[in-house]
Amino acid sequence: MRNFFKRQGKFQPRNGDDRNDQIIPEDLWVKCPKCSELIYSKELDRSARVCPKCGHHFRLRARHRIRLLVDPGSFEEWDTGLRPEDPLAFVDGQGPYPDKVERTQLKTGEVEALITGVCRVEGRPLVLVVADFDFLGASMGSVWGEKLARAVERAGEHGWPVMTVNASGGARMHEGLFSLMQMAKTVSAFHRLGERRLPHFSLLVDPCYGGVTASYATVADIVMAEPGALIGFAGQRVIEQITRQKLPDGFQTAEFLLEHGMIDFIIERQQLRQQVRTLIDLYMRDGENEPAPVVATAASIDVDA
Amino acid sequence: MTTDVDEMTSDAPPAPTAWDRVKLARATDRPTTQDYVAALFTDFVELHGDRLFGDDRALIGGVARFRGSTVMVIGHQGGTNTKENISRNFGMPRPEGYRKAQRLMRHAEKFGLPIVTLIDTSGADPGISSEERGQGTAIAESLMTMFGCRVPIVCTVIAEGGSGGALAIGIGDRLLMLENAIYAVASPEACATILWRDVEKAPEAAETMRVTAADCYRFGIVDDIVPEPQPAHEAPQEVIAATGDFIEQALRDIQSAFDPETEDGVAAMLDARYGKFRAIGAWRDASLDALDSATPES
Numbered sequence: 177m178r179n180f181f182k183r184q185g186k187f188q189p190r191n192g193d194d195r196n197d198q199i200i201p202e203d204l205w206v207k208c209p210k211c212s213e214l215i216y217s218k219e220l221d222r223s224a225r226v227c228p229k230c231g232h233h234f235r236l237r238a239r240h241r242i243r244l245l246v247d248p249g250s251f252e253e254w255d256t257g258l259r260p261e262d263p264l265a266f267v268d269g270q271g272p273y274p275d276k277v278e279r280t281q282l283k284t285g286e287v288e289a290l291i292t293g294v295c296r297v298e299g300r301p302l303v304l305v306v307a308d309f310d311f312l313g314a315s316m317g318s319v320w321g322e323k324l325a326r327a328v329e330r331a332g333e334h335g336w337p338v339m340t341v342n343a344s345g346g347a348r349m350h351e352g353l354f355s356l357m358q359m360a361k362t363v364s365a366f367h368r369l370g371e372r373r374l375p376h377f378s379l380l381v382d383p384c385y386g387g388v389t390a391s392y393a394t395v396a397d398i399v400m401a402e403p404g405a406l407i408g409f410a411g412q413r414v415i416e417q418i419t420r421q422k423l424p425d426g427f428q429t430a431e432f433l434l435e436h437g438m439i440d441f442i443i444e445r446q447q448l449r450q451q452v453r454t455l456i457d458l459y460m461r462d463g464e465n466e467p468a469p470v471v472a473t474a475a476s477i478d479v480d481a
Numbered sequence: 482m483t484t485d486v487d488e489m490t491s492d493a494p495p496a497p498t499a500w501d502r503v504k505l506a507r508a509t510d511r512p513t514t515q516d517y518v519a520a521l522f523t524d525f526v527e528l529h530g531d532r533l534f535g536d537d538r539a540l541i542g543g544v545a546r547f548r549g550s551t552v553m554v555i556g557h558q559g560g561t562n563t564k565e566n567i568s569r570n571f572g573m574p575r576p577e578g579y580r581k582a583q584r585l586m587r588h589a590e591k592f593g594l595p596i597v598t599l600i601d602t603s604g605a606d607p608g609i610s611s612e613e614r615g616q617g618t619a620i621a622e623s624l625m626t627m628f629g630c631r632v633p634i635v636c637t638v639i640a641e642g643g644s645g646g647a648l649a650i651g652i653g654d655r656l657l658m659l660e661n662a663i664y665a666v667a668s669p670e671a672c673a674t675i676l677w678r679d680v681e682k683a684p685e686a687a688e689t690m691r692v693t694a695a696d697c698y699r700f701g702i703v704d705d706i707v708p709e710p711q712p713a714h715e716a717p718q719e720v721i722a723a724t725g726d727f728i729e730q731a732l733r734d735i736q737s738a739f740d741p742e743t744e745d746g747v748a749a750m751l752d753a754r755y756g757k758f759r760a761i762g763a764w765r766d767a768s769l770d771a772l773d774s775a776t777p778e779s
Contacts, residue, residue: 257768263700264691268676287767318762325759347644347666349676352690353702356666357761359645360652363624364755387666389617390605390645395625409617409645410607418607428612438615 238308246295313345321358328365346386359391401430500684514556537578553589556599576619605646627652
């Protein structure tokens, strides 16, 4: 087996979590970090980037997630013009914040870490909000808060349900207190949506930490998580350094959160679309796609008689 | 009672650096929530426990009389010595602390009591058991509770406002900050470790994170600054009394702006609370830039 690797001079199986969507020749094969299976890249993409052998859920870019969930061609993206400012004139060891943003934009092909818009799932309208971990670790800054608030407000105006797909490495440190305040801004938007009795479905995906976990993502009406996703408030390294304790097995995994009563259920990626469709139908009872319930029909006959 | 920041700082050469403010905010003798409660409130009845798991001594609260009215006061509480610091977890609340705070806020709502919060924490507890009990969810629920709470809320950062652990009792109709208090998304040490990979860079981090009261006021996040002619730990009674005056004035301002005794008044107050946080952000709309540049110059 080792000789086989040697013969293939360029053959470099990489941890699939590190790669982008684009396929380059060296990336034809991906090694599953969980079961070590070598998977043909195209096959992995066909299986929604879930390991065909062990079911490990690889990370997904935001646009890939949107493609998997929505009716083809139905996603209408909102507020693509919003860009971060530099209110702190922030400079760190890697230079000024605006330069960092620009480099990240070139590298990722995204202008910010959050994508918002409206789509259809099997014909049903849904406001969709998806985080992209590749963009500065999906750190929540002012653009994130503004895009999310606008999306949720529009959902309220039109009477649409909202689904958020949440990954985050924490706060956008470069935006200082503005970043922290986005926790308040996003929660308040959902508070208003709740007053209109419109549901918020939240899917937590790997990894989801910090201010996103401590704000709108965990106070949704339905909180779901992908199998194996790491979810928490404080990061594992921070906890280890501060407590000097060994972390329990499976600490902060989706399964751990389920056991501790923190999420409603775990959903496999291939089942998500069907599950979301079911949820929309359960909550959007007056929706355009909902056949009239039997009880209501009987009641209206009674009234007529 | 608007304080002009420039006026306040222009006479005091040389102006303290951000790191000086961090050190003042963390001064060991700086007054704590208990000191404010003792000096400004009478008949304080501390209420314990979240009714779910335990009582968090890092976040305390209770009913009391403040300048003639019954209010609910809630604040972070660290210790003044090692033993007390351990029992109060160095002022870092666990989920049961936030859930106790939510219980007290609902209690205040039931009886129409204004809520006064005092913020002084380095952050929420980052421990294993806190994660097990849903630290993130507990903070999020606190934010949600405060946005819906139908009584006036005045929040004051009295020392260190650290991250989500501070924000969790920081949603209100007015946000006040003491002159030498700091409010930050992460501690300067954490920021230095993450972005410089060097904790020794904390003073630089404090500067570039813009954590001072003057910065927060300039950003429109803080409504008013309580001046400290002398740092609070050097003149505690004066600074505490001044803080009390600012809180009283803020409560009066809310009462007169919204008339929270009426349904319409409450609705207007909650709208304004929403609007206050809805407006916070620093972003631009590039699609509007494009429109501007596409417009032919005349």
